[in-house]
Amino acid sequence: MSALDAKLAAALSSREQRQIRRRLPDPTSSSDSSSLIDFSSNDYLSFSSSPMLRDRFLSVLSEAPDILGSGGSRLLVNGQAHNQLEVRLAHFFGSPTALLFNSGFDANAGFFACIPQQEDVVVYDEYIHASVHDGVRASRAKNAQFSFSHNCIISLRKLLLRLIDERPSLVDGTCSLFLAVESLYSMDGTFAPLAEIVELFDRYFPRGNAHLVVxxxxxxxxxxxxxxxxxAQLGLEDKVLARLHTFGKALAATGAVLLTNVLIRDYLLNYARPLIYTTSLSNANIIAASCSFDMLENGVAHNVTNHHRL
Ligand SMILES: Cc1ncc(COP(=O)(O)O)c(C=O)c1O
Known part of the structure; x- marks a missing residue:
């Protein structure tokens, strides 16, 4: 066994002993939809098996001018379908602009790696997704990354007051604070206290240099x-710097959209490496996501969620 093999095997064996070794699930169990009820995937609206969505997707696909591939990075080939979806989603979500990413992971990693600047501070909920951690780690805000207890407004308030006390630049508004939360945490089904966070920001950062990313x-x-x-449910669109919506969970597609202002979008197009140095989503993928948004717009998704709540 080579030295590398020995080290990798030891790490895997350590995970095995701690009962945290990861393995791919049996692929046959996920396709046997007739006999199993799905309690584990993120296909919350069962869109992936919806005959209505499937029919719509196939029909749009058969009429579309381009369906295969995308030809390269968005900066090289800016396909009409991609552009149209961004315009549509900016309007749908009530945002100045929208920017597509190949995944939610890429969007978080790209945003947090490049938007916080040298003197800035990043604060995040202790349960925040791994992609935010990866982005923050790569960011220029090297020694200014802090977590607060999950959904705990008292813990957050304490942290913010401490940071304000220690950093005059947060008070005079010459540096910025970014706060990363998930609106709904999947592991425990808990909602972030978004309205309370906004209240804290209004109270402690009257210069508007604290930014919420949801x-x-x-x-x-x-x-x-x-x-x-x-x-949108809480009417906080104007209080949030950036919102991330992913297509891979309830929408049964792949990809993500980041909703933000014109300047941040432009900056991301220039600096977000997971956006610049990758082939953009295929046209078929854009069509799939678009068809899922049709289902949200035409009320089908609403009926499904209401039915589930009965
Ligand atoms: C909260 C959260 N953010 C981001 C992501 C990443 O999204 P995607 O699956 O589109 O990469 C996930 C998915 O695991 C997630 O749960």
Whole structure:
């Protein structure tokens, strides 16, 4: 066994002993939909097996001018379908602009790696998704990354007051604070106290240099009017710097959209490496996501969620 093999095997064996070794599930169990009830996937609206969505997708696909591939990075080939979906989603979610990413992971990793600047501070809920951690770790806000207890407004308030006390630049507004939360945490089914966070910001950061970033991955399609998420449900669109909606969970597609302002979008197009150095979503993928948004807009998703709540 080579030295590398020995080290990798030892790490895996350690995970095995701690009962945290990861393995791919049996692929046959996920396709046997007739005999099993799905309590584990993120296909919250059962869109992946919806005959209505499937028919719509196949029909749009058969009429579309381009369906295969995308030809390269968005910066090289900016397909009409991609562009149209962004315009549509900005309007649907009530945001100045929208920017597609290949996944929610890429969007979080890209945003947090490049938007916080050298003197800035990043605060996040202790349960925040791994993609935010990866982004923050790569960011220039090297020694200014802090977590607070899950959904605990008291813990957050304490942390913010401490940071304000220690950093005059947060008080005079010359540096910024970014706060990353998920609107709905999937592990425990808990909602972030978004309205209370906004109140804290208004109270302690009157210069407007505290920015809320909300990951709506698990709320997309389920909460808010037409499934537009918790931020929309609470009417906080103008209080949030960026919102992330992913297509891979309730929408049964792949990809994600980041809703934000014109300047941040432009900056991401110039600096977000997971966006710049990758082939964009295929046209078929864009069509699939688009068809799922049709289901949100035409009320089908709403009927499904209401039925489940009965
Ligand atoms: C809260 C949250 N954010 C982001 C992601 C990543 O999204 P995607 O699956 O589109 O990469 C996930 C998915 O695991 C998630 O649960």
């Amino acid at each position: 990951d709506e991955a698990h709320a997309t399609g389920i909460y808010g009017p037409q499934g537009r998420g918790r931020v």
